[in-house]
Amino acid sequence: MDFSWTDEQEIWRKTVRDFAQKNITPRVREIDTNKKIPDEIIKGMAKLGLLAPTASQDYGGAGVDWTMACIAAEELGRADISLAIPVLYLVEASWGFIFSQYGSKELREKYLPKITSGEAFCGIAVTEPEGGSDIVGAGKTKGVKKGKNWILNGEKIFISGITESTKWGGIHLTLARTDPSAGHKGFSFFGVPLKDNKQIKTSLFEDMGRMGISTGGFVMENVELSEQNLIGEQNRGFYYAMEGFSAARVLIGATCVGAAEAALELGKEHIKTRKAFGKLLGSFEGIQFPLAEHYCNLESVKLLNYRAAWTMDKMYKEKKASHYDVALAAAMSKLRAPIYAFGVFNEVADWFGALGYTKEFPVEMGIRGVRSYSIGAEGTMNIMRIIIARELLGKEFLPY
Numbered sequence: 001m002d003f004s005w006t007d008e009q010e011i012w013r014k015t016v017r018d019f020a021q022k023n024i025t026p027r028v029r030e031i032d033t034n035k036k037i038p039d040e041i042i043k044g045m046a047k048l049g050l051l052a053p054t055a056s057q058d059y060g061g062a063g064v065d066w067t068m069a070c071i072a073a074e075e076l077g078r079a080d081i082s083l084a085i086p087v088l089y090l091v092e093a094s095w096g097f098i099f100s101q102y103g104s105k106e107l108r109e110k111y112l113p114k115i116t117s118g119e120a121f122c123g124i125a126v127t128e129p130e131g132g133s134d135i136v137g138a139g140k141t142k143g144v145k146k147g148k149n150w151i152l153n154g155e156k157i158f159i160s161g162i163t164e165s166t167k168w169g170g171i172h173l174t175l176a177r178t179d180p181s182a183g184h185k186g187f188s189f190f191g192v193p194l195k196d197n198k199q200i201k202t203s204l205f206e207d208m209g210r211m212g213i214s215t216g217g218f219v220m221e222n223v224e225l226s227e228q229n230l231i232g233e234q235n236r237g238f239y240y241a242m243e244g245f246s247a248a249r250v251l252i253g254a255t256c257v258g259a260a261e262a263a264l265e266l267g268k269e270h271i272k273t274r275k276a277f278g279k280l281l282g283s284f285e286g287i288q289f290p291l292a293e294h295y296c297n298l299e300s301v302k303l304l305n306y307r308a309a310w311t312m313d314k315m316y317k318e319k320k321a322s323h324y325d326v327a328l329a330a331a332m333s334k335l336r337a338p339i340y341a342f343g344v345f346n347e348v349a350d351w352f353g354a355l356g357y358t359k360e361f362p363v364e365m366g367i368r369g370v371r372s373y374s375i376g377a378e379g380t381m382n383i384m385r386i387i388i389a390r391e392l393l394g395k396e397f398l399p400y
């Protein structure tokens with residue numbers, strides 16, 4: 001066992017950190033207020049290979065492995081504590097990967113070079129008004145074959161990147177039932193372009209955090225797609241979705257850790273300089289003990305997280321781990337990271353006193369941003385617990 005980084009990993013971390021600290025960190029408040037990631041940042045990320053970096057190099061991706069993808073996620077989280085840019089990054093890194101693995105040649109050629117160069121967006125659309133956690137039981141979106149084409153009807157909701165997709169173009173990998181009698185084996189994945197599509201009506205939510213990236217929904221009425229828009233094999237969509245969710249959960253862990261590390265750094269600087277009762281705050285046990293606890297929590301989730309990335313690399317590169325191994329490792333990381341990160345933001349806000357409650361101070365953006373991941377983006381905490389219990393007890397103990 002070796003806990004050190006390779007030279008390549010060190011250089012990658014430094015490259016991403018230098019870019020992100022210089023170009024992103026000074027603009028986070030502006031991004032949060034204007035609700036938009038500036039074009040120059042998108043272009044800079046594209047230049048560094050940070051947009052769908054896990055996609056094949058044949059289509060403009062960087063073909064990075066999951067440990068490298070996590071390093072970049074951690075650095076982007078550290079730079080953008082609001083988590084807007086990390087969300088853009090991790091959604092495209094995980095779902096761009098699924099698209100790159102399973103999409104038809106024609107669809108990949110059409111969209112992936114644009115996605116990796118920041119001219120198109122790649123998102124995920126699984127959730128429906130009546131089916132979030134229980135998409136298998138309650139999902140109503142249907143895909144029906146008409147000649148060689150597919151007709152999609154249904155509604156998707158709480159979907160990240162609606163504005164990005166409708167403005168830039170691109171696709172949302174969209175889950176639809178194609179064999180209603182087959183349960184989870186009756187779903188297929190489709191690449192659905194939202195831009196300029198008259199059969200699609202989009203809507204937006206006003207989120208509480210990660211304001212630089214949009215969340216919304218779309219209704220599909222007789223959306224006609226060519227057979228090339230089917231992702232992978234018909235009726236394998238649920239499996240592709242689970243594969244993408246595991247990847248996203250690992251990257252979420254890394255972004256939450258990065259953002260919380262940044263907050264802890266800010267907090268440490270403050271308690272080393274601010275005085276109360278004639279002493280530096282950092283010399284009080286009541287401040288030191290939570291600092292030690294939170295540092296320890298972050299280190300433990302970081303280890304869980306990089307072990308999950310390592311398990312993914314074992315699976316994809318060496319076939320020495322299974323999708324179940326990855327799902328378990330990813331669920332553990334997603335269960336812990338947003339909670340531990342939230343704990344850090346909350347604590348550091350306390351250390352700053354009244355300033356911690358103002359927008360003069362960035363930690364409130366972290367509190368708002370990270371909450372999206374403990375509420376449910378890419379799977380709720382109870383769903384993580386169900387996955388972990390399933391792996392510990394066996395499928396026969398699934399509660400549904």
Ligand SMILES: Cc1cc2nc3c(=O)[nH]c(=O)nc-3n(C[C@H](O)[C@H](O)[C@H](O)COP(=O)(O)OP(=O)(O)OC[C@H]3O[C@@H](n4cnc5c(N)ncnc54)[C@H](O)[C@@H]3O)c2cc1C
Pocket residue numbers: 123124125126127131132133134157158159160161207215372375376377378379380381382383399
């Ligand atoms: C900011 C944000 C962005 C998102 N982006 C996307 C996106 O891009 N694409 C996409 O497809 N979805 C997206 N989602 C949706 C997300 O995947 C869902 O919110 C999530 O799957 C939960 O679904 P739900 O909101 O309908 O909650 P529900 O499924 O209704 O769950 C409500 C509560 O009940 C609990 N619960 C449900 N079943 C059980 C059970 N069996 N046992 C115990 N507790 C249970 C849940 O844990 C949760 O606490 C996003 C969500 C957010 C908040």
